[in-house]
Amino acid sequence: MTQSPWLAIAGLIALPVFAPASGQTPPPVVAPTLTPPTVQQLPPAPLPAPIPPLSPAQEAWANDWLKNGAAQGLMARQKASGALKGEALVTALLDRAKALSTGRVDTADFLNIWALRPAAFDPRPGLAKAVAENRLAQWAGGLTPPWAGYETLRKGLAKYEAIRDKGGWPTLTATSAPDVVRARIALEDPAVTPNENLVDVIQRAQRRYGLEPTGQLGARTLAALNVGVDERIAAIMANMERWRWMPRSLPVNRVQVNIAAAVLTVFEGDQPVSSMRAVTGSPDNATPMLASSIHSIVVNPPWNVPMSIAKRELFPKGRATLIRQGYKIIKTPEGGERIVQPAGPSSALGRLKFDFDNPFAVYLHDTPSRGKFSSYDRLASHGCIRLEKPVALAEKMVAADPNLNGQIQTLIDEGKTQRVSLPQQVAVYLLYWTAFANNDGVVSFRSDPYGWDKLLASKIEASSRRVDPTAAPSPALASKD
Missing domain, CATH: 2.40.440.10 (L,D-transpeptidase catalytic domain-like)
Structure with a gap:
């Protein structure tokens, strides 16, 4: 497969225009004629693809489709809204298409360290063609990422939303009754049975959380089990958004690192x-x-020690200690010093x-x-x-x-x-994958060491409220905007 580009960079160079100054009369002598330099004209920008008027049936389908934003992780909760028509409906469809294809959060709102950038995408030509051919459902079906990792998280999201809507789960302690612990874990793990050994149940949960499978309710296991369901939903939303940043094809031979x-x-x-x-x-x-x-x-x-590490960790030890430990202190052309470990x-x-x-x-x-x-x-x-x-x-x-x-x-x-x-x-x-699911929608989680899940989920919510007429703030995240 061909690797999709990560960044589309466009440059526009403005050329100066030279013309004779106004109000001046040329001298009455023969002089060389100065031909104004030719200025290369840039081709006009292509007009946006016109969207044909939607039929009443298409409008009804489109309004119904716009109600699935929460199911795709574009908002934590859905609210009822009036039907859209005309240009307002087209605008909402284009916005939703772009959000599903390349992410709800605009790249201008990324942290610099989120250097994974989605490819540019214009949904207008596809929507125009879909309306003209009456294939809106097929068009919509091709917008989401083609990766199984996205689809399994979508199933997992539905499961956690159902848990939330039923009231969530209880807080466990080290002294919680075995039946309470078993019932709590069963909310996330359908493989739990009433008579299953509790140690096995806990070990399976620990593996899903990336913890050492001791089978005991230690502090870290209790902390993972007591993460609120709204926070788990936010993590799933954040990871679905990262899937939307991925290209639609990847090199078949590659190395992947899950940072989390x-x-x-x-x-x-x-x-x-x-x-x-x-x-x-x-x-x-x-x-x-x-x-x-x-x-x-x-x-x-x-190892050419980065200056930030040298200043923070090595230079404070003193030159003699560094030399004794095998480091070399080298003069720089600017008159400073840097550290090299041979x-x-x-x-x-x-x-x-x-x-x-x-x-x-x-x-x-x-x-x-x-x-x-x-x-x-x-x-x-x-x-x-x-x-x-x-x-x-x-x-x-x-x-x-x-x-x-x-x-x-x-x-x-x-x-x-x-x-x-x-x-x-x-x-x-x-x-940075902190949530991933199997084909049954059973989600495994990792801790969010950098705090990127909560930040990204809040950005998704804020973006949805700004541009999506069907969006409503999540109680868990509204205060963060």
Whole structure:
């Protein structure tokens, strides 16, 4: 498949126009004729596709379709509204189409670190054609993301809305009766049976929350079970919105990192073939969402310590301590100093660094600190992604080159720093999935370490209230706007 562009950048250059000054008479002598420079005229902007008038039946269908905004995660609650007609109805249809295809939140309202941008989309030609051919339902059906991850979350959203509308769930404590705990978990997990061992029930819940499956109601498990249903709905809404930012096709061979779950997955032929644990950015050093391509691997990389880390963490230790720990302090051309950690077994980057272009200076890399990989809480880096199995990943990426296939460890053992260009660049996606569901709509959640779910859900609500005549504020989120 062809990778869709992430950013559409248009530039318009204004050309100066030269003309004779007004009110001046030329001298009565022969002089060279100055021909005004030719100014290239830009073609006129194409007129918007005209939308044919909707028939009464089409208007009725369109008004009914506009009522499904909450079902698509475009608002937390739906309100009754009067029927729209004419231009007001067309405007609402165009707005809803764009929201479903590329997101409710305008990219101008993104955080800079949300560098995953949807492709440009104009819904007008498609709507005009659908009205003319009386195929509104088919047109609407093709607007939402084509990914199973979106559809399963949509099913999960309906389930959590039903739980909310029935009053939500009770707050549990460490002393809650087993039947109360079982009934609480069964609201989210239909596999729970009345006679099932409670330890098994709790373990399954812990796995859905990304917690260590102890089978006990510890503090973190209780905290996950006591997250309110409105907050779970907000998380599902936020993740559905992120699906709308994704392109409609992805490279069949790619690397995906779920930042929130701290897991890297390798896809070949559009199917996941392997995964490994990772360490992603701590809440104070968020890993950005982005798409890029890995173009090379640095073997035995030195670490050029970012100045922010050097000032905050290393320079306060003192020069003598840093030199004793193997760092080098190097003068800069501007008269300052920077810190470099030479390549070697104790280098913070380990033995491999996977490079891809991005404005945040993040990358995938090895690490000599292996203990964090056995933890269920692996958001601890400065923003880069540390890998559990970097050599295996590198071998996959160079396998098509007969001169490099099987040679990564040999290159490492040589001990020298060298850059290895990949035989073919590998697409890489850094994504923030805190909610994902199976085909039955059973949703797994991860914590929202960066607070992006609540922020994004509130932005969705605010955007819906501004432009969607069928939108009503969510009680849980209205105060945040």
